[in-house]
Amino acid sequence: MQNWLEIEKRHDSGVYNKHELVIVRGKGARVWDIEGREYIDCVGGYGVANVGHSNPEVVKAIQEQAETLMILPQTLPSAKRAEFYQTLTRLTPEGLVRVFPTNSGTESVEGALKFARAATGRKKFISTMRAFHGRTFGSVSLTWEKKYRQPFEPVVGPVEFVPYNDVEALRAAVDEETAAVVIEPVQGEGGVRPATPEFLQAAREVTREKGALLILDEIQTGFGRTGKLFALEHYGVVPDILTLAKGIGGGMPMGAIVMTDAVADGMPKGGHGTTFGGNPLAMAAGVAAMRYIEENRLWERAAELGGWFMEELRRIDSPKVREVRGKGLMVGMELKEKSAPYITRLEKEHAVLTLAAGPTVIRFLPPLVIEKADLERVVEAVREVLA
Ligand SMILES: *Cc1c(COP(=O)(O)O)cnc(C)c1O
Secondary structure (H helix, E strand, O other): OOOHHHHHHHHOOOOOOOOOOOEEEEEEOEEEEOOOOEEEEOOHHHHOOOOOEOOHHHHHHHHHHHHHOOOOOOOOOOHHHHHHHHHHHHHOOOOOOEEEEEOOHHHHHHHHHHHHHHHHOOOEEEEEOOOOOOOOHHHHHOOOOHHHHHHHOOOOOOEEEEOOOOHHHHHHHOOOOEEEEEEOOEEOOOOOEEOOHHHHHHHHHHHHHHOOEEEEEOOOOOOOOOOOOOHHHHOOOOOOEEEEOHHHHOOOOOEEEEEOHHHHHOOOOOOOOOOOOOOHHHHHHHHHHHHHHHHOOHHHHHHHHHHHHHHHHHOOOOOOEEEEEEEOOEEEEEEOOOOHHHHHHHHHHHOEEOEEOOOOEEEEOOOOOOOHHHHHHHHHHHHHHHO
16 A cells, blocks of 8 residues: 555645644545544534535535536636525625635635725725734735744735734724725634624724725634624624635635625726636535535534533633633634644544644634534543543
């Protein structure tokens, strides 16, 4: 048998720290390695696999569309693209009715920044400390972590970072030069930190007052993850631009920028574009995934299981735990020490896959279809590695 782990490591770019295993298959909230060992997957493709791995409805839609038509640029209208737009804008808040389809999260943010500059004629962006918005030049400019940003400077500017949840600092930062304020309703990569209602509401108010736009980045929080279809529903705040990706396509690499008429109309014809974005194959996957989430009300499942899961994690009586926080099935356990050794032990000793969120947090982003019995096993595993 080929040593796929060695081959991958030899030829890989080397930017990732890798687990010492080779995964070959997934179903629901479980994945299997090449030796047949079964894992409970709380990585969930970094929060992509909301409908479960290889969801049968999504697989069927992809199979049918692959046999029909895979690629069609946006100059040529497509029935699948129209259906995707209709499905998506029925789910987004009132007023968010225009869609630019993308192929990833960072592309959604990148495009949103261009739409914001075009619509406002302004240049400055406000981001938050510990924010994560992606890796390409525009989105990485709004990303807080220095090692993601500093080696690649000059990045896009001007960008001002304000402390997350600091209403006064935010109000002071937004002025007549500001094109947009960009916020994750729950910071993911930055440590699983929910926004306060006051912060998001102030962001909405001050952007309106100053003629700037509000961009909510729901790439990780969207599609049921936090216990609502979109996290903004927890806050009653509607942005001018919503950036989406991750869970939107049930595993298909894709994303979307959803915006108001006013924002979309501010972009000149030909001012933005994409070859792959809006292709019928991705559109079919997106329609199937959104329909599955809606029909099975997966956000309710996330709210119920997530609330229970966080309570159980909080009941683990360990001096190593600083805090358990999150919303729905977007959960972080912050330790008083580095989380990496515990993530490794969860995998090796208990066949539970988790991920980090900064140096000290164990993050859980399981498929929203996960069974309660699996989450019970995860709680037990965490209890044992912390003992
Ligand atoms: C993952 C993520 C991104 C970047 O998405 P990619 O598909 O990895 O480019 C941007 N913003 C947030 C909030 C994310 O969680």
